[in-house]
Amino acid sequence: MxxxxxxxxxxxxxxxxxxxxxxxxxxxxxxxxxxxxxxxNSIKRVIEIPYRGQIYDRSGKLIVYNTPVYDLYVTPKKVRIPDTLAFCRMMDITLSEFDSIMGLAKNYSPVKPSLFLRQLSKEDFARIQDALVDYRGFEPVISSMRTYPAQTLSNALGYVSEVTKKQLDEQEIPYYRQGDYIGHNGLEEQYEEQLRGRRGVKFIMQNVRGVNKGSWKNGAFDTLAVAGQNLITGIDLEAQKYADSLMQNKVGSVIAIEPSTGEILVSVSAPSYDPNMLSSRFFSKNYRALMKNPHKPLINRPIMASYRPGSTFKLIQALVAQQQGTLSTHTVYGHGGSPMRCHCRGGQDLRGAVQYSCNPYFYNVFRRMIYNNGERNTFRASAIGLQEWHDWVEKFGIGQRLGVDLPSELKGNLPTVNYYDKVYGGQNRWKFSNVYSLSIGEGELLISPLKLANLAAIIANRGYYITPHYIKGFGKEGAGVPAEYVKHHEIGIEREYYLPVIDGMRRAVVAGTVTPLVNTTNIDLCGKTGTSQNAKYGHKYDHSIFVGFAPMNNPKIAIAVFVERAGWGGGAAASVAALVAERYLKRRTEAKKLEERVMATASLPPINQAPKTKVPAPKKDSSRKSVDSAKPLMTNTKPKSVTAPAVASGN
Structure with a gap:
């Protein structure tokens, strides 16, 4: 046992x-x-940053590419610097800058690497490479810098800079590290996930001195970095650069769309800046300078500026009124009984009213729309009619975001019945006499240039639009366009009602409110002029507006132009629009006299002399005589009690 x-x-x-x-x-x-x-302690984990996707125009011309550079990282606990002054001289920084950078690095982490100097060129790195052996704790990492050979489209492209602390903290899935780069604003931010690619990891063996001894396990645990996807835009680079040249020494915007696809062909915000300014190691200094510039070059005016559309809005009034049945092609209105002045002889039908931009005509058109139910000049009729009008206008994308593929689009303003109830102190406290300036695109209306270009595309398409967008696709095949950028948005207005409006727009260019030289482009341009008044400062400060498309049949380009403080709408804005459309359609400029006139014109306001327009408080009586239009509002703030002007420019 x-x-x-x-x-x-x-x-x-x-x-x-x-x-x-x-x-x-x-x-x-x-x-x-x-x-x-x-x-x-002997195997080092190295993150490989992929090359960011490049950006091209619609014909394959390069707009943005990557230039190899070096970022220098520092690990504070490992730092050994025999001579700090000599080190600062080598790095071309001051002692105070060195102390500041090291302080930030220590606050982030004494034992983790953080960015010390960014974007050292190959020449700069070659100069310091051998000397870095004497300074422990510093590690170079190859990176890339965005480079802009065309030096255009800066506001739409955005820029790439270091990820912010807020962005690091708000990551749902940890990806970015301190010192990483990320797209900010514009297309760089909108398509960050596709452009950034996928990072890789390498494991490298080191000896006790930190000298690399080759890959560990023959790279068995390494993962390769995957470059970002190339972005193909709908931009026509030749027309874009030409539009830039036309807008030199001017404030405003040019936005052009291909009506059949919704692709944005031209996107100019003036004044602008060289995008390379925000792609260097001097980013902070250059950004501060741009922020302080009184002409606001960082504002992307095509989608962020809000203007009163002026007489260009009459196009919407004409279309809606015909669909409602309150206006026919042959309806004639004179000037009698209208509180608005006009420069034409009166007695126009619809085509003539568009051709000559007749204010009294569209005053009566709007009046008939508001009182469509038969009641006359009552509070109830005004509210019912205005609500129906609002619902129709909203279908054109007014008063809402169109959904363009940029992160900073603003809504503008389309007044509602509730808005006027609030402004005038309750229901049944206002009527048509308080809102009639909406008939000619004044009052509380605020519209971005993009929305007016989209209006031109709607008319060019005879009744629908595709959401305007910059993307044409990814990679060589141009695939991957989001579904919302191929969908047709029907307005609900019959095709037949567009024809007299288009005829009137063509007449406006041939023998109407547009300066005669514009028609020398010979592109069969159809358009509508607008002048947004600043009567308080005299017509010297009026804003010039034009919206149109070409050619008249089978249109290829729809365009909207705003030139601030340039006066009459048929002059500056119409001239720029015609030249840009001609360059896009013909690939050359034949209207040389018109080009010379535009190039020689400057409307950039002198620094410290730009007029500051104040928006007056509303008046509850109908005895107003003349109130000026506000200058464009650069924020999404709705106007506080904007007074509708009784007298406004008609063209």
Whole structure:
């Protein structure tokens, strides 16, 4: 019995020993996890940043590419600097800058690397590379810098800069690290996920001196970085650069759309800046300078500026009124009974009213729309009619975001019945006489240039639009366009009602409110002029507006132009629009006299002399005589009690 127990005990000990030996063999021979953990002091994990996707125009011309540079990282706890002054001279920084950078690095983490100097060129890095051996704790990492050979489209492109602390904290899935770059504003931010690519990881063996001894395990645990996707835009680079040249020494915007696809062909915000300014190691200095510029070059005016549309809004009034049945092509209105002045002789039908931009005509058109239910000049009729009018105008994208593929589009303002109830102190406290300036695109209306270009595209398409967008696709095949940028949005207005409006727009260019030189482009341009008044400062400060498309049949380009403080709408804005459309359609400029006139014109306001327009408080009586239009509002703030002007420019 005792003999049997002895063998059992021996067997148990043998089994336990065998189990330990098996586990030890597995850990030391088969399993690499402990080997990797024990080697952390001799194996370095290196993150490989992928090249960011490049950006092209519609014909494959390069707009943005990557230039290889070096970022210098510092790990504060490892830093050994024999001579700080000599180090600062080598790095071309001051001692105070060195102290500031090191302080930020220590606050982030004493044991983790953080950015010390960014975007050192190959020449700069070659100069300091050998000397870095004497300064422990500093590590170069190859990176890339965005470069803009065309030096255009800066506001739409956005820029790439260091990720902010807020962005790091708000990451749902951790990806970015301190010192990483990320797209800010514009297309760089909108398509960040596609452009950034996917980072890789390499494990490198080092000796005790930190010298690389090759890849660990022959790269078995390495993952390759995947470059970002190239973005193909709908921009026509030739027309874009030409539009830039036309807007030199001017404030305003040019936005052009291909009506059949909704692709944005031209996007100019003036004044602008060289996008390379925000792609260098001097980003902070240059950004501060741009922020302080009184002409606001960082504002992307095509989608962020809000203007009163002026007489260009009459196009919407004409279309809606015909669909409602309150206006026919042959309806004629004179000037009698209208509180608005006009420069034409009166007695126009619809085509003539568009051709000559007749204010009294559209005053009566709007009046009939508001009182469509038969009631006359009552509070109830005004509210019912205005609500129906509002619902129709909203279908054109007014008063809402169109959904363009940029992160900073603003809504503008389309007044509602509730808005007027609030402004005038409750229901049944206002009527048509308080809102009639909406008939000619004044009052509380605020519209971005993009929405007016989209209006031109709607008319060019005879009743629908595709959401305006910059993207044409990703990669060589141009695939991957989001579904919302191929969908047709029907307005609900019959095709036949567009025809007299288009005829009137063509007449406006041939023999109407547009300066005669514009028609020398010979592109069959159809358009509508607008002048947004600043009567308080005299017509010297009126804003010039034009919206149109070309050619008249089978249109290829729809365009809207705003030139601030340039006066009459048929002059500056119409001239720029015609030249840009001609360049896009013909690939050359034939209207040389018109081009010379535009190039020689400057409307950039002098610094510290730009007029500051104040928006007056509303008046609840109908005895107003003349109130000026406000200058464009650059924020999304709705106007507080904007007074509708009783007298406004008609063209």
């Amino acid at each position: 005792l003999e049997n127990r002895k063998y059992v005990i021996i067997g148990v000990f043998c089994l336990v020993g065998l189990t330990y030996l098996t586990r030890l063999f597995y850990l030391q021979v088969l399993d690499d996890s402990y080997s990797l953990g024990s080697s952390k």
